[in-house]
Amino acid sequence: MYEKDGEKYFIVDSHMHYWNAGPDNWVPGAEQYAKGWIECFHAYQGLGPPATHWPIEKFMSYTEDDLMKDVFQDGYVDVAIFQPTYLTEWYKEGFNTTEKNAALGEKHPGKFIANTRFDPREGDAGLKQLEENVARYGSIGLKLYTAEWNNGSRGWTLKDPAAYRYLEKAQELGIKNVHVHKGPTIWPLDKDAFDVSDVDHAATDFPELNFIVEHVGLPRIEDFCFMATQEPNVYAGLSVVIGGLMHARPKFFAKVMGELLFWVGEDKMTFGSDYGIWEPKWQIEGFVDWDYPSDEFSDYPRVTTATKKKILGLNAAKLYGIEVPKEYQLDAGEGAPAARDDSVGVSSGSPAASLG
């Protein structure tokens, strides 16, 4: 939890990692990709305040102690949600697997939620693995990377019939939240891998699932926003938005936040630090202090303390069924976190509805 000026914020870090990207984990023959990937992540860290930068050696292989200190002790986080990233073509034990995450979670009860993943190209064996992971780790969320390599295939889409089979299975197993990576990516080749239209289809056909689009489709924020306004069950995952822009590009951060508040709405935006790319501490402190920098932004929706409480924790807590102590909840009349009806194409009460 975080407290500032008498206001109490319940913090859910809805998108973070515990990876091993050190040379000991590189697949022989794929070293250049394993190294290139983590160096690329490290460059993102460079967009945060200089005092929070790590040397590449630590960045490749930060420890459990580092994580617990940065996220919980110094970082104000109440509950952190692990999002796995496998990348087993480059990393021997995977980059950041459900197993590795869950093992850490078991040592710190109540601190973590371990999401799992699927890849529809893995056929029946993958379906079985998904079922086992859900049973073993109690996952109610997934992280999906549609641009991931797999045996010569450079990606897949949520529209694929095989993906629908997996989504049906996931729903049957009790999965509620599907985090889809639509952001800085790899190997888009001839496809535009940032394309969010596949989320549009899946969100329509699986109305019981929530789709959290991580990194808000960056660099295609506009495609994401146009899509999100049409789908009541599509949410904006702010990982990279706060970490990558708030410090490095404050004016663009203000514009992007203004646009997201306008098109998607404050009930449907969730904070994620993207740790270990960025530590949560400076992001949370900075965001609680943040407001539009000038009058130039006067026609964007206002940002209130309630807005920040929802984004920093209450929305994700609602999506994941996390119990929030009374003193951190909103007062009556301050809105309903994670409400599905707050977007342009959905509700007459949403900010953009006046545009008709």
Added chain:
Amino acid sequence: MTATTTGSRILAALAEVRDPELDEPITTLGFVASASVTPENVAEIHLRLPTYFCAPNFAYLMVADAYDQVSALGFETHVILDDHFASDAINEGVAARAGFVRSFEGEAVDELDSLRADFLRKAVLAGTDAVCRPLAGFPLATMTLGDIPDSPALGRLKRRRRDLGLPYADDSPLLIDPLSGDAIKNDDVPLHLRKARLTRTSLDANTGICRGMLRHRYDTDGQGEEAL
């Protein structure tokens, strides 16, 4: 011709090459690591990008466009993309004039023309915001391009519309749908402008991230890069 003149001609040619995703010249973005000409009149251009994993489709377009621009000056031309996971495939593909699909055999099935057009449409929308932002209160739905005072932003918007085969003459409507070319109706103007602003914000934010990543990766200015 002096070496300096040759160098500036090459940089001017490279300034015509844009990052199709960001709609900015590769020179001002800092992507030109070096540009030189040997005494035998062979031009060698090195390009660099913000990350090892920048999208290879856009990288290919920039390398191919740089090749076209510089070789049009009459030089034997070598364009080399440095420090990228697909450097070899792209450099060899462009040098062999192989096209994108042959350069990535088995991995790509479409050439990049439609991708480029998608991004030109985004550039038209973003450019619409740049031109129309100072015009609040004007009856934009009834105005033509000729009604707007000349400015770099207007010139750029016209060129992007021309590149897409959309109307760009002075008597064509100021606001058009970038897909169909149809004029925007009065009732649809507020939403159209909102979309234009959002698209510009997205492009600008992306450019900001790319510049920050490039600066993290290389601590030298690119050739023709403007100090920011």
